Every structure is written in structure tokens, then in C-alpha cells.
Amino acid sequence: MSYIAPHFMTDATPEQIERAITEAEATSQRYARKASVLRGLLATRRDQIAAGTWQPATTQPTV
DSSP states (O other): OOOOOHHHHHHOOHHHHHHHHHHHHHHHHHHHHHHHHHHHHHHHHHHHHHHTOOOOOSSOOOO
């Protein structure tokens, strides 16, 4: 479970809770899309490695 600040738990209005839900769902959807793209990249990379057409980079890439 994600952390929810104690003051939010006791003091948040219904509108603030709804906004927090909307933001959390949007974040979840963004990460789901990113994971999907990364799964596609992984499949492509494995195919390239199997075919011998991919050469590792000399530097560490970032996501």
C-alpha cells in the first residue's frame, strides 16, 4: 500500500480525495504505458540478440 499522510487521512475533503484518486489513476496509466513500451523493447532486443544484429553500448543508458 502506498503511503498516505496522516493529516490527509483525517482532514481531506471529498473533493481532495477525488482529485488524489484521479492523479493516482493517471500515474498508474502512465506507468502501465511505459511498462508496455518497455516489454516491446525487450522483445525486440531479444530478437536482435538472437539474430546477432545488436551490439551493446559502451555507456550505461538511462530510462
